[in-house]
Amino acid sequence: MCRALPAGTLVLMLIVSTLAQALDLSPAEHAGKRLYREGLSSSDAQVSARVGAADMLVPASVVPCGSCHGADGLGRAEGGVRPPVLNWQRLAQGQGLRSANGRRYPAYTEASLARAIQEGRDPAGNQLDPAMPRFVLSMADQRNLSAYLKRLADDRDPGLSEQTLRLGTLLPEQGPLAPSARVVAAVLNDRIDQLNRQGGIHGRQLQMISIDPGPDRASAEQALTELIEQQQVFALISPVVPALESTLASRLEKARIPMIGAAPTAGRSTQIFDPLPGLDDQLLSLADYAQGNLALQQAGTQIVYADPAQAGLARQLLQQLQRRGWGEVTAAPLTEQAATGQAIFYLGDAEGFGQLTAQLQQAGRTPYLFAAANQVASQLAQVPENWSRRVFLAYPFVPGDWTPGGSQALSAMRQRQGLDGRQGVLQVSTWCAMQLLGDALKQIGRDASREKLITALEGLHDLQTGLTPPLNFGPGRRQGLAGAHVVTLEMPGPVFFPVAAYRPVAEGNAP
Numbered sequence: 072m073c074r075a076l077p078a079g080t081l082v083l084m085l086i087v088s089t090l091a092q093a094l095d096l097s098p099a100e101h102a103g104k105r106l107y108r109e110g111l112s113s114s115d116a117q118v119s120a121r122v123g124a125a126d127m128l129v130p131a132s133v134v135p136c137g138s139c140h141g142a143d144g145l146g147r148a149e150g151g152v153r154p155p156v157l158n159w160q161r162l163a164q165g166q167g168l169r170s171a172n173g174r175r176y177p178a179y180t181e182a183s184l185a186r187a188i189q190e191g192r193d194p195a196g197n198q199l200d201p202a203m204p205r206f207v208l209s210m211a212d213q214r215n216l217s218a219y220l221k222r223l224a225d226d227r228d229p230g231l232s233e234q235t236l237r238l239g240t241l242l243p244e245q246g247p248l249a250p251s252a253r254v255v256a257a258v259l260n261d262r263i264d265q266l267n268r269q270g271g272i273h274g275r276q277l278q279m280i281s282i283d284p285g286p287d288r289a290s291a292e293q294a295l296t297e298l299i300e301q302q303q304v305f306a307l308i309s310p311v312v313p314a315l316e317s318t319l320a321s322r323l324e325k326a327r328i329p330m331i332g333a334a335p336t337a338g339r340s341t342q343i344f345d346p347l348p349g350l351d352d353q354l355l356s357l358a359d360y361a362q363g364n365l366a367l368q369q370a371g372t373q374i375v376y377a378d379p380a381q382a383g384l385a386r387q388l389l390q391q392l393q394r395r396g397w398g399e400v401t402a403a404p405l406t407e408q409a410a411t412g413q414a415i416f417y418l419g420d421a422e423g424f425g426q427l428t429a430q431l432q433q434a435g436r437t438p439y440l441f442a443a444a445n446q447v448a449s450q451l452a453q454v455p456e457n458w459s460r461r462v463f464l465a466y467p468f469v470p471g472d473w474t475p476g477g478s479q480a481l482s483a484m485r486q487r488q489g490l491d492g493r494q495g496v497l498q499v500s501t502w503c504a505m506q507l508l509g510d511a512l513k514q515i516g517r518d519a520s521r522e523k524l525i526t527a528l529e530g531l532h533d534l535q536t537g538l539t540p541p542l543n544f545g546p547g548r549r550q551g552l553a554g555a556h557v558v559t560l561e562m563p564g565p566v567f568f569p570v571a572a573y574r575p576v577a578e579g580n581a582p
């Protein structure tokens with residue numbers, strides 16, 4: 072691939088990748104870092120490790136140091152024998168005994184460090200727990216690794232300095248998404264300003280870099296690269312980039328950057344934490360309601376999607392409905408022809424929803440319609456009257472979820488930023504994203520890293536936002552809410568009429 076690029080591009084890429092390093096590392100330290108994080112040697116030789124009490128030989132790339140001790144060397148609490156903090160200061164500097172996992176030993180030297188890594192013994196001669204692999208290292212590999220271990224404590228993630236923590240986002244300044252982007256910018260600026268006035272987080276002021284992703288996917292990719300490589304942001308928050316729907320997840324994973332904000336429906340990722348529920352869970356809440364109250368499982372049901380990119384999601388939903396006992400479900404793109412069935416689940420934008428109701432109206436039919444409110448909100452005033460109580464919408468939160476404190480804080484923010492009630496879902500989701508970030512950063516302390524941020528976000532349970540049901544995350548859980556309230560439209564009006572409160576939808580199987 073490089074061969075196809077003009078020479079100038081390659082030079083630019085080299086400059087950029089040097090910039091991307093958080094710390095100036097010598098070539099030896101850099102090689103040591105690769106060994107530490109990926110288990111790869113600077114030579115072509117494969118590095119091996121003996122694991123477990125039985126000394127089974129495996130490639131070191133399967134058990135790189137960072138996988139247990141953390142990329143930051145701070146160890147990971149995983150129960151049982153804990154990988155100790157690998158900080159040169161703790162290991163090797165000063166006099167006196169240190170201790171880890173009940174062992175006591177004098178300071179490490181380079182030689183005794185090599186013995187620990189290769190033979191599993193500490194400076195006092197204590198056998199290390201066999202959970203620590205024994206690595207088979209060349210002298211050069213060992214030298215590189217030791218060199219890097221001395222720098223590990225300073226090798227912070229990008230975006231962190233003594234005084235600041237840099238966040239990034241992508242917000243279009245022109246085009247149809249610009250109004251939404253302005254709302255997001257207002258909420259982010261407001262929250263960051265408030266946090267900074269209170270002294271920032273652990274002594275660091277939050278900085279925000281916002282880049283315009285431009286008109287298309289190529290420009291959006293480039294803007295993301297700039298955030299990651301030139302701007303060196305620590306984490307992404309609430310970007311508005313539908314153009315990156317299918318690539319955002321993998322880009323973030325590759326760069327190991329955490330993001331908090333609306334997850335693309337096409338590409339979930341362990342890096343992305345979304346305060347609000349996914350489209351799939353929202354529609355399943357509607358299905359569960361319909362199943363319990365409208366007895367529609369045996370009616371003909373069609374899942375209609377306006378955007379071809381949502382065909383996959385439609386298929387997933389179809390399988391979920393079948394598993395829940397819905398008989399005749401089909402999925403089809405929105406076309407000129409009116410959709411069939413007595414129940415229609417709609418995926419797509421407001422315009423498509425308008426088209427759908429107009430077509431059905433013309434065909435003289437009023438099947439039950441199900442949709443996520445945030446997708447179709449702007450069309451709801453136009454829904455014809457004969458659909459009274461036949462349109463059901465999923466709402467991640469309703470005003471009933473707002474505590475007095477929450478709604479007061481929200482209206483104070485609106486006043487400061489000149490916002491009104493429009494784009495309420497976007498305001499609340501951005502607000503919650505900032506709360507998640509702030510809470511997690513406070514928890515991890517001053518010695519922050521991206522990995523620790525992810526672990527802290529995973530640990531947030533029953534988080535009260537004052538504006539939504541309590542949010543819950545976990546090791547496999549990246550969406551704070553797993554379902555939605557169900558609200559129906561009563562005509563004329565329309566009047567919004569809640570019919571079922573939020574409860575998490577059952578995973579996979581029938582509720």
Ligand code: HEC
Binds near residue numbers: 134140157174187206
């Ligand atoms: C599979 C998990 C795992 C991997 C991979 C791993 N370690 Fe460890 N390491 C541990 C555990 C667990 C201990 C604690 C053993 C004990 O206390 O008995 C440990 C202990 C150590 C110690 C001793 C620290 C002390 O305070 O005495 C050093 C040094 C060390 N590891 C370095 C490394 C390096 C360097 C690598 C990569 C080349 C590495 N480890 C890879 C799990 C791991």
